[in-house]
Amino acid sequence: MPSLHDLSLNSSLFITNSVKTMEYPNLPYTPIVVHAGGLHCRPAKPLPQDLQQWISEAGTPGFILFSLGTVVKPSTMPEKYKKVLVDVFGSLEQRVLWKWDEITMDGLPSNVRLSKWLPQQDILAHPELRLFITHGGLFSTQEASYHGVSILGIPVSIDQHHNMRMVQQEGWGRVLHWRDLSFDSLRNLILQTMDDPRYQLYNVDVWALLAAVIIVTSGLSFWLSYRILLFLVRCCFWSKKKKDD
CATH class of the missing domain: 3.40.50.2000 (Glycogen Phosphorylase B;)
Structure with a gap:
């Protein structure tokens, strides 16, 4: 059997028992690396x-x-x-x-x-x-x-x-x-x-926080857009009224 060093340099596929999205810090990988972490996990069966x-x-x-x-x-x-x-x-x-x-x-x-x-x-x-x-x-x-x-x-x-x-x-x-x-x-x-x-199972608390941030950010963006639009409309009316005078 070749040494692990030689195998690592000449392998065509590397399957790792890791979940990529759960790795910290995030690491760079080549296309030959396939993450198969948790592949053995399964739904429960009835107990004896x-x-x-x-x-x-x-x-x-x-x-x-x-x-x-x-x-x-x-x-x-x-x-x-x-x-x-x-x-x-x-x-x-x-x-x-x-x-x-x-x-x-x-x-x-x-x-x-x-x-x-x-x-x-x-x-x-x-x-x-x-x-x-x-x-x-x-x-x-x-x-x-x-x-x-x-x-x-x-x-x-x-x-x-x-x-x-x-x-x-x-x-x-x-x-x-x-x-x-x-x-x-x-x-x-x-x-x-x-x-x-x-x-919390499935990180419900994390997802709830992200949803709240998105909602607040979206609301803030909408409010800012509304204020900018209102300002532009007022500027247009003010300019027209000044021209008529």
Whole structure:
């Protein structure tokens, strides 16, 4: 196989897992680059009956999804981190759906459910989901954006730190680093992110602002045009009257 350097210089087509309109800053591209970010995102399918029943029993507070993706093995995390997660999740009124690579866990709170595999996109689209706690992987952040879910990222490695910085800059999520993980820091960020109204699905607030600006600008332009026309008409009448006199 050629080196990546040689491939980059001789490729006829480059497909990138990125959404061009969401890139910041905007970057120049040659015609051979095709953006296919979010290609895997899809509308939700019905959840398994037992999972749907568990979510329904959560009631008004809803539930939280916590997943560190498929690369990280959750059970290998240091015990001090695991204890913080267990204690915080147990203190919440929401139920917590936790992707975990083992069947059981010592001291698991009654409001927490473990699962080795979860239909993530179907869960993200559920109306009772209040928050997605994630490692910040590219697929996970794209799926959360697609389904309109606020996220709290705890990045582990690779591109996850960059992904979560972008999410935080865009205002629809927050970041917590493992070195800063404590009962208070995690619980406070969970509550703050769930209650933050800034992120709106499909950026409705942004579009509303743009519409208001356009309407105001159009109205101002119309008013200025009317005043200029009125001024010209008056000048014409004034000139005619002066000539008649």
